[in-house]
Amino acid sequence: MNSSLHVTACASAVLFVISIAMFLRWMKAESHLRLPPGPNRIPLLGNVHQLPMQSQERKFTQWGAEYAGDIVFAKLFKTPTLVINSLQVAQELLDKRSSKYSYRPDFILLSDLMGWDCVITHMTYGDRFRKHRRWISNAFQDKHSLGSYRPLQRREAYMLLSGLLQSPELFRSHIKRFAAAMILQIAYGHSVTSLDDKFIHLAERAGKETVEYGSAGVMLVDLFPFLKHIPLWMPGSGFKSRAFEIRDLVRKMLDTPFEMVKDAMKSGTASPCLTATLLEEVLSKRAPTAEDEDDIKGTAGVLYGAATDTTVAVLSTFILAMVLHPEVYEKAQAEVDRVVGQDRLPEFEDRESLPYLECVVKEVFRWNCPVPLGLPHKLISNDQYQGFDIPGGSMVIPNIWGMTRNDSFYPEPEMFRPERFEQMDRETAEARDPRKMVFGFGRRICPGQDFADASIWIAIASIVATLDIGVTTDEAGKQAPPTGSFVPGLVSHPEEFSCKITPRSEQVKTVVFEMGANVVL
Template sequence: MSTSTFVGFAALLVALFVWFRKPSKASSSTPLPPGPKPLPVLGNVRDLTAKELWLPATQWGKDFGDVVYLHVFGQGLVFLNSPEAVFDLLDKRGSIYSDKPQLIMICDLCGCKNMVAFTGYNEQSKRHRKLMHQAFAPKVINTYHPLMISETHDFLRRLIADPSGYMAHTRRYSGGLTLSVVYGYEAAPHDDKFLAMAEETVDLLANRIASGGGIWPVDILPFLQYLPLWAPGAGFLRNAAKWKATLEECVEKPYEYLKESMKSGNYTQSFCSMLLDENKATEEFEFDLKWVANSMYASSMDTVITTIAHFLLAMMHNPEALAKAQKEIDTVVGSDRLPDFNDRSSLPYVDAIFSETLRWGVPVPLNLPHRLMEDDVYNGKFIPKGSLVFGNIWAIVRDERIYPKASEFIPERFLEEVDEATARRRDPRNYVFGFGRRQCPGNYLVESSIWLLMASMLATLKISKPVDEEGNVIEPKVEFKNPVFRIPTPFKCDIRPRSEAVLNVIRQNTA
């Protein structure tokens, strides 16, 4: 039997199973949410795209409403397109909407099932969140401030020495900071083994393992996982084995470094060392700690890179906002030092730029899916058990009813006097870090580090569109190819120090 015939026959079997399976009792009397018209048996295969899925999903929201339903071979996909829908379901009904899909390719074959983002809603996920809360609660974040300040100053030094490498410097900053915070490890200035390992893992997760929304043929046709490695069409199995080995090495090696450092007594206090000091190191505890630690630095790198890239784009396109922020910093901080966390409450416009960058740049436009654990009815519509539920963050932060002129970068929108309910509804932090019981537990750390980085860049840099040899402005051209993070492709940007005085301050802080 040829490969194409074999796969076609398998697809037919699955289609027949979906076609004849008995529907839920609730579905016979309560309609599903509206959505694009599906094909018989195949469902909405043609409506899905691996690239920028949040864009068609947002159009579906405009066409069909806050809750949109699609299916692929009977697998329900639900898109929530408003604050009310995400809070009502993913937050208020979190007890049944907090599970994660246990996809065969990602979880079993590639070995991601123990990462925080992919664990089911069970005792393990509750242990993970407890560990992260111990180390990353708001009251603990200030203990990491010295590390953030040190890494920020190093970033500025590297950026001024090589402005064209801004993406690499941001990646180095994010990875170096997270390795310091999580493992107490100080990355080497060049070619660091753990940084390289982390970058490879992040690339695998975002651009290969979870590409196309993370749904692979084997997730629809589970028997494909038993194909012999030599069989035609089994390339995904061979890749999965290699990716799993890479991921597990990334989990084990930094943790081994930490344990050896603690054994010798020569170590820096960190997330892992603090928890090892405070808890009995059972086999289960250490297993959880290793995977939580890995999840932290695997998940934070692209969030920081995406946000800073959009910050640079925003400053190039909105020089008046850059000038206004720099005037505020000059007035409050002066020119003899760099901003620090004590200045934050006195820099409202800088904070508004931070908030608007989170909204306008939205690092993860389509929240990683939750899995519904039992049948539910919402606003008279039936949502079947097992549906994958996506919070459409892009649709929310581009909603003109919440953010007038939503496509424009307008920091002033966050300085308007509004009531508490409106302020909460507008705050992008309530969306960009996820929802309910699966909200990113490291959001306070990520927010603090990005704020300091932005404030320091505003204080020290001229950021503008580049010009060619004839003095013509070069408009930045970007694409978004990553299926999970909205990372722009590298673009040209003119970055230089504001003054000689700024250079002296940076040298003093990075000597």
């Protein structure tokens, strides 16, 4: 045996011995614990080899059924992991024990390498998190603030309708413009006038590249943080090079609109917006530091980088569901016609008078929850639940997709059926409202959920009132319905599909134009 082979063999033997020693140590540490049920683990890998590369939520749901557990314990390499498949358990642990469960695992890939460290979604619980949370809550949870956004939401809903009337084949682009335009106005005072808006493109590209490349909490570098120190010249460091490319996109997305607001403030031309308000708040005390600016960039950036993508996913899902279920759409249109009539568009004040439309919105959220696994939490210290021990440091994954597929709550869960909520009594319908899941839990719940819900409702109500949606036909005149499939990922979007969108009448165009022209911000 030559010397190089001898060295390699010795190194392999040493690594093997170290690995076995580490495994035995972990086994000993766990031997006295009564862990929740879960799949059998093997040395080193734990259960990671049993997880598919995509759609892990389906595997977690299968584990829940197999081990008859609302909670399932697994290990991803050395990381203890608790999967929550039940809304009740999520509320009991993540809501009621939020002081223990509000932390985040170390997102090495997303935060350290890709540059998302300054956004609240990726921060662990602490002073910086609370500061960002306070800023966002002031903007989106105060009743006066929410009310002040309604003219903007109406205007953008009318702009959405106008775009769908003019170029219905670009419905996805119009939905993206709708979602981004509201956030860009609120966060930066920027009015979107075109589908080619540069800020929309910046956010879309940074978000798309991030979601496609990095799934939070499951990349190897997250489970083995030492990998982030691998030199770029070393074999196997390609993930770092790709992460740094995405980091440049993320920085442009965060920096470009922030600098626009700063320049406008210097020249006295800045429009009222969240970024200007936060800068003024800091300036009233001192000159902004680099950390201050990074916090403000992150607070505004998380709105237009993340919130828009989930809104697009929900509205695209609504369009898909209506194409596949014309009977639902016709029933919703009949209700809107009875309440709103033909001479105006729906207003927020009409919402309580449109109970079936409310059921449709709930079913859209349930049928394709926008973020199937949310973002993982981290348990900061040891805990006990239902007689089981949960080790401190565990990654806690709320399987929101699995919760929305609970067939004891939602019979035939794969079916799109808004009537399921009509058939529940008021208390049950409230308890099983999917919006109690899809916006997250505890101190990690989305602070902008009321704004997002209102924006989605006014868009859906406006579309139902004015447009017909149907299946396209091929060249032979045969209907070509979409498959109804979804693209797996951090955010669940429908696969590309086509549909036919037409005005319900000629009067619609006049009503949309007149009401859009009369909106005053």
